[in-house]
Amino acid sequence: xxxxxxKIEAVVREHHGRLVAALASRFSDLSLAEDALQDAVVEAxxxxxxxxxxxxxxxxxxxxxxxxxxDRLRRQLLHQTKIDQLELDAECDQPVEKSCEDIPDHRxxxxxxxxxxxIAEKNRTALILKVICGLSTEQIAKAWLVSETTMAQRxxxxxxxxxxxxxxxxxxxxxxxxxxxTGVLEVIYLIFNAGYQTSDSASLVDIDLCDEAIYLGKxxxxxxxxxxxxxxxxxxxxxxxxxxxxxxxxxGDLVLxxxxxxxxxxxxxxxLADKLLKGALMKGGLGPYQVQAAxxxxxxxxxxFEDTDWRQILxxxxxxxxxxxxxxxxxxxxxALSFAEDPTKGIxxxxxxxxxxxxxxxxxxxxxxxxxxxxIGDPLAAxxxxxxxxxxxxxxxxxxxxxxQLNALDSENS
Amino acid sequence: xxYLLMIYSExxxxxxxxxxxxxxxxxxxxxxxxxxxxxxxxxxxxxxxxVSTASTVRVRxxxxxxxxxxxxxxxxxxxxxxxxxxxxxxxxxxxxxxxPTAAHGSIEVRPIMKLPDMxx
Numbered sequence: 212x213x214x215x216x217x218k219i220e221a222v223v224r225e226h227h228g229r230l231v232a233a234l235a236s237r238f239s240d241l242s243l244a245e246d247a248l249q250d251a252v253v254e255a256x257x258x259x260x261x262x263x264x265x266x267x268x269x270x271x272x273x274x275x276x277x278x279x280x281x282d283r284l285r286r287q288l289l290h291q292t293k294i295d296q297l298e299l300d301a302e303c304d305q306p307v308e309k310s311c312e313d314i315p316d317h318r319x320x321x322x323x324x325x326x327x328x329x330i331a332e333k334n335r336t337a338l339i340l341k342v343i344c345g346l347s348t349e350q351i352a353k354a355w356l357v358s359e360t361t362m363a364q365r366x367x368x369x370x371x372x373x374x375x376x377x378x379x380x381x382x383x384x385x386x387x388x389x390x391x392x393t394g395v396l397e398v399i400y401l402i403f404n405a406g407y408q409t410s411d412s413a414s415l416v417d418i419d420l421c422d423e424a425i426y427l428g429k430x431x432x433x434x435x436x437x438x439x440x441x442x443x444x445x446x447x448x449x450x451x452x453x454x455x456x457x458x459x460x461x462x463g464d465l466v467l468x469x470x471x472x473x474x475x476x477x478x479x480x481x482x483l484a485d486k487l488l489k490g491a492l493m494k495g496g497l498g499p500y501q502v503q504a505a506x507x508x509x510x511x512x513x514x515x516f517e518d519t520d521w522r523q524i525l526x527x528x529x530x531x532x533x534x535x536x537x538x539x540x541x542x543x544x545x546x547a548l549s550f551a552e553d554p555t556k557g558i559x560x561x562x563x564x565x566x567x568x569x570x571x572x573x574x575x576x577x578x579x580x581x582x583x584x585x586x587i588g589d590p591l592a593a594x595x596x597x598x599x600x601x602x603x604x605x606x607x608x609x610x611x612x613x614x615x616q617l618n619a620l621d622s623e624n625s
Numbered sequence: 626x627x628y629l630l631m632i633y634s635e636x637x638x639x640x641x642x643x644x645x646x647x648x649x650x651x652x653x654x655x656x657x658x659x660x661x662x663x664x665x666x667x668x669x670x671x672x673x674x675x676v677s678t679a680s681t682v683r684v685r686x687x688x689x690x691x692x693x694x695x696x697x698x699x700x701x702x703x704x705x706x707x708x709x710x711x712x713x714x715x716x717x718x719x720x721x722x723x724x725p726t727a728a729h730g731s732i733e734v735r736p737i738m739k740l741p742d743m744x745x
């Protein structure tokens with residue numbers, strides 16, 4: 212049985228992005244929007260009861276928050292000048308929102324402001340989680356493994372930048388839209404990946420960044436239905452997320468895709484991702500997220516690891532390389548080549564990468580090489596590569612997993 | 626909103642004065658300034674004399690100290706500025722990218738702080 216407090220919290224969380232965006236847009240001030248919404252929540256806690264619940268909670272919050280914002284502005288003005296008083300009085304006569312649909316939807320504008328390239332990258336992720344997803348500073352700090360004070364400072368800094376530097380609350384003009392959308396999608400994918408990497412220690416964190424990222428992706432997708440890369444990103448995240456239960460054991464050890472119990476994959480998510488991806492590919496406007504989603508789709512379609520259509524994956528990686536040239540995609544291409552044709556070809560391809568030195572601190576490079584060497588039948592060289600991999604990562608779960616592989620190889624070697 | 630666009634580059638990193646490239650460079654500056662004026666964004670803009678002409682002033686304990694040169698030793702020095710009245714940061718950034726020196730130096734874009742009106 213949830214109490215009143217929790218019920219109000221749930222309402223606020225659900226409508227947070229829409230309310231803050233509408234308030235920020237009306238008053239051109241993000242901090243004021245957040246403070247005013249907080250004031251309205253305090254009022255709701257004092258006034259709402261299960262017997263006397265507002266017919267439309269978000270509309271109630273919007274009306275009260277607008278009033279609170281004007282109160283705050285008025286108090287600020289008393290310290291400055293009184294000339295704008297009349298203008299504010301006029302604003303008090305604004306219409307009262309009767310339903311959620313009456314609240315203007317400025318979420319997309321706010322998302323573009325939060326992901327503006329003039330804001331430091333790590334502050335973009337924090338800000339969007341705070342204002343659109345409605346997470347608390349404490350929750351975001353925990354998810355990013357920094358202190359609450361540090362996170363609070365980052366958020367203040369980002370909001371300050373928006374207001375003082377004049378970052379607009381607007382949808383970029385058409386000539387800029389695609390580039391700026393790429394920036395938004397990057398922020399969302401960063402959040403997803405942060406969640407995906409920490410999902411093993413999820414018990415420590417009470418929020419799932421993967422869910423938040425998927426929520427944000429779906430929101431952008433619904434607000435920009437003609438931008439197929441947004442749809443592609445949602446599909447990609449759903450494909451990855453469908454495997455989350457199979458990628459670790461009950462003890463928290465990593466399980467490679469090769470050894471995963473595919474019945475643990477979430478087939479509902481896979482079906483939804485498939486549907487989204489197919490729809491996007493039919494519409495045109497191909498981009499790197501759709502190609503990556505297509506690669507994930509091929510993996511998810513295979514009933515067993517041995518059934519994987521590696522030729523198809525190889526083709527898709529060649530395609531992805533056009534969008535994302537560089538050693539990381541080429542490393543994946545080499546792996547696909549090693550399965551589609553044979554491991555010696557994969558190693559040959561890796562040895563001839565022009566930017567090979569960029570991979571020398573990247574542990575997946577050594578892991579991939581070790582696997583190819585093992586399959587060729589050179590366990591000694593493979594073990595050497597695994598040792599290199601271990602020296603390149605701090606992730607405890609990763610190191611534990613690599614040690615197990617190394618032990619298996621060493622017992623083969625002895 | 627008003628923005629100060631500060632033009633930084635390493636001295637001597639731009640085209641050599643007298644070379645044909647220098648003529649194009651100056652022409653590009655002229656066109657940029659013209660565009661800012663036509664768009665109604667231009668408030669002010671001037672190049673600065675070379676950094677060796679700079680003096681720095683500090684007042685400590687009521688004593689004024691003047692030193693030769695800029696505040697900090699850096700490779701990139703302030704070479705000129707534009708003061709523009711733009712409709713938000715996106716427009717200011719768009720203009721900054723058009724400043725010819727952006728191609729080899731960098732442009733720092735800073736909003737002008739709005740001081741509250743003083744009581745009359």
